[in-house]
Amino acid sequence: MMQYRAYGKLGYEVSALGLGCMRLPRLYDGSAQARVDREKAYELIRCAADHGVNYFDTAFSYHNGDSESVLGEALAADGRRARVKIATKQPLRAMHTQSDIRRNLEATLRKLRTDYLDVYLIHFISAGNWGEIKERKIIAEFERFRAEGLIRAIGFSYHGSLPAFRDILAYYPWDMCQVQQNLLDVDKEVTAEAIRLAGDKGCALVIMEPLRGGGLAVAPPPVLEIYEKAAAGRGAVEWAFRHVLDYPAVSTVLSGMTTPEQLRENIAVFSRPDIGPNCLSAAEKDALRRVKEVYESLTAVPCTNCEYCLPCPQNVNIPDVFDMYNEGVMFGAFDQPKRKYMFTVAAGQDASRCAACGECAPKCPQSIPISQTLATAHEALRGWIE
Numbered sequence: 061m062m063q064y065r066a067y068g069k070l071g072y073e074v075s076a077l078g079l080g081c082m083r084l085p086r087l088y089d090g091s092a093q094a095r096v097d098r099e100k101a102y103e104l105i106r107c108a109a110d111h112g113v114n115y116f117d118t119a120f121s122y123h124n125g126d127s128e129s130v131l132g133e134a135l136a137a138d139g140r141r142a143r144v145k146i147a148t149k150q151p152l153r154a155m156h157t158q159s160d161i162r163r164n165l166e167a168t169l170r171k172l173r174t175d176y177l178d179v180y181l182i183h184f185i186s187a188g189n190w191g192e193i194k195e196r197k198i199i200a201e202f203e204r205f206r207a208e209g210l211i212r213a214i215g216f217s218y219h220g221s222l223p224a225f226r227d228i229l230a231y232y233p234w235d236m237c238q239v240q241q242n243l244l245d246v247d248k249e250v251t252a253e254a255i256r257l258a259g260d261k262g263c264a265l266v267i268m269e270p271l272r273g274g275g276l277a278v279a280p281p282p283v284l285e286i287y288e289k290a291a292a293g294r295g296a297v298e299w300a301f302r303h304v305l306d307y308p309a310v311s312t313v314l315s316g317m318t319t320p321e322q323l324r325e326n327i328a329v330f331s332r333p334d335i336g337p338n339c340l341s342a343a344e345k346d347a348l349r350r351v352k353e354v355y356e357s358l359t360a361v362p363c364t365n366c367e368y369c370l371p372c373p374q375n376v377n378i379p380d381v382f383d384m385y386n387e388g389v390m391f392g393a394f395d396q397p398k399r400k401y402m403f404t405v406a407a408g409q410d411a412s413r414c415a416a417c418g419e420c421a422p423k424c425p426q427s428i429p430i431s432q433t434l435a436t437a438h439e440a441l442r443g444w445i446e
């Protein structure tokens with residue numbers, strides 16, 4: 061039976077597996093943009109709701125604005141909406157004026173065919189936009205929505221490191237936060253320490269990218285060998301899920317499934333009686349540490365993220381670009397890094413800005429030919445359209 065967990069201080073009981081609606085099944089028509097395959101998406105969403113998944117996550121911008129509509133249409137049938145929790149997000153970049161914030165929420169409610177949201181998040185808070193979010197009093201706008209009954213909880217999603225996360229968490233009594241965590245990002249994105257901090261504050265924790273955009277679902281042979289020795293027969297996907305479910309403070313883990321088969325397999329994993337808080341033994345944790353080392357040895361650019369090359373006069377975020385490129389090479393899959401890179405482009409920090417001034421390379425302790433490597437990375441990462 062699906063496992064359920066407490067959701068911070070809100071009193072929700074949520075399924076440990078949540079459905080992320082960022083990667084719904086698509087129809088490819090040869091153009092740069094692929095539309096959601098509605099029939100397949102309805103089937104997937106309804107199958108999830110009918111088999112114990114009660115947490116659905118979407119966003120104003122997913123699938124070019126269509127994800128909320130598809131989710132709303134799928135859940136409108138047979139009273140499913142009332143049985144589940146819907147979380148969605150509004151990004152700062154859609155809030156051109158203060159009145160946009162309400163207009164965007166109203167559009168979201170229409171698309172989701174509901175008159176309230178269970179959770180409303182500020183999408184993608186970062187160290188770079190946090191100052192503007194505070195200055196424009198966006199949380200106060202969200203509080204008004206909550207007082208009017210349009211939303212029931214306020215949260216944020218975050219990609220980044222511990223210090224900025226600490227600041228954001230300390231600033232406001234958030235109901236929830238959504239963070240990236242997986243067995244490769246334990247010490248990079250939001251860390252175990254951050255998860256504990258949020259849990260101690262009664263802030264519900266929703267984990268995204270437990271499989272790193274699907275990359276951890278298929279393991280290379282040396283990783284498989286470690287897995288097999290540590291627990292014979294346990295698949296790579298289950299290892300990745302166990303890693304995040306081990307944290308007692310985690311409420312739900314989002315997975316962007318695209319087929320009913322993936323959904324059924326994941327439901328089976330999340331229904332195992334021995335999977336839950338503190339489910340990993342010391343030996344299993346050690347196996348995961350070695351798995352991380354193997355993945356890291358498959359790195360294409362030996363960037364250590366030391367940031368000695370920064371600041372770049374053109375504002376290129378050199379280590380971030382290399383990190384995304386390494387991720388794509390490591391997994392042989394660029395979908396996820398390309399999507400992240402789209403945000404880097406929007407922030408004006410992508411590799412195309414490099415003017416080949418040569419200032420950075422002499423500062424690099426790894427002797428990376430930075431400008432040339434940035435050009436290679438840009439070719440591999442550009443072109444994502446959402």
Ligand code: SF4
Pocket residue numbers: 371372373374375376378413414415416417418419420421430431434
């Ligand atoms: S070479 Fe490119 S990345 Fe390096 S400092 Fe100059 S503009 Fe920035």
Ligand code: SF4
Pocket residue numbers: 362363364365366367368369370378379382423424425426427428430
């Ligand atoms: S100096 Fe070199 S190793 Fe350090 S962040 Fe820049 S590119 Fe990476």
